[in-house]
Amino acid sequence: MSEKIIVKIQNLLELAYDAPNDEEGQTALLMAQKLMVKHNLTLKEVSAKQKKENIGETVGTWAYKLPWWQLQLAAILGENFRCKTIRRRKRKEGVTEMIFFGYQSDAELCTRVYEGAILYLQYRLKRLFPTITKARWKDYKKSYLLGFLRGLDDRFKAQVQSSEEFALMVQVPAEVLEEKRLRMGELKSRAVNITVELDYEAYIAGLEHAKETKLMPEELVE
Known part of the structure; x- marks a missing residue:
């Protein structure tokens, strides 16, 4: 070659x-x-x-209390950008960090896409808010975000299924998994439980927007 x-x-x-x-x-x-x-x-x-290349971590975001959708978004992206996602609580500062752990270039790329996705969703929600009644907004917002995250996950899965080569490209390298184990031990996973009366209009809107945004895998890797 x-x-x-x-x-x-x-x-x-x-x-x-x-x-x-x-x-x-x-x-x-x-x-x-x-x-x-x-x-x-x-x-x-x-x-x-x-x-x-060095193996390390980047901080995708931090907050006193991370919204559930930012946790799920990080999990979806990390899985498709060769990174492990870690939620780390810094008790002294009283904040929670969302960490991407992997090869430095992978972690940095994942963080950039994650930051862009958060800004995109905040922009969408800001535009939707004036169009929905106050009584309906809470479930509408959750339903929209659930739809968007489902759409995002579906597009990544479709991309992986379309190419065996691509499926191998996005796997977290064994060296990264071993380094994570050595530095942090075995970390427990936590499920994120969401209670919502699903608003189908909002859910479908989220699905559709997930297909349009340039943060999706087809625009990044196809």
Whole structure:
């Protein structure tokens, strides 16, 4: 295999990581994936030619009390950007952090997409609020967010099912899992329980918006 092809893929991936949310970054990631498939290269083979990258963590967000939907959003993104998500309580400061743990470039990319998704949803909710009665708003908001998260998760799953190569690309590397175990031990997972009288209009609106936003996997990795 030509070293020039591998270097080209590495450069495209680096460009994608540097600008994940704009058109140039999305195009670079698309080209890198197509070259890997064309030349029968795995991400592991490409990475083996790169310098050893640090494994660490980034803070996606923090708050005195994290909203349930931000927890679920982080879990969905982490699973599809080669990262483990960790909810860490800092008792002294009285805040909770949402952590992405993985190779530095993966964790940074995941954090950027996560921050962008939060801003997008806050923008959508702000625009929806004046159009819904106060009595209806609480369940409408939850239903909209549930629909959006379902739509986001469905699009990632469809992308993974469409390509075996892509399915391997988004798996959390074994080295990351082992490093997490060594640093943090075995962490318990916590379910997020949501009580809502489902508003189907809001739920469908969330699903539809999940298909449109550029934070979705087709624009990032196809």
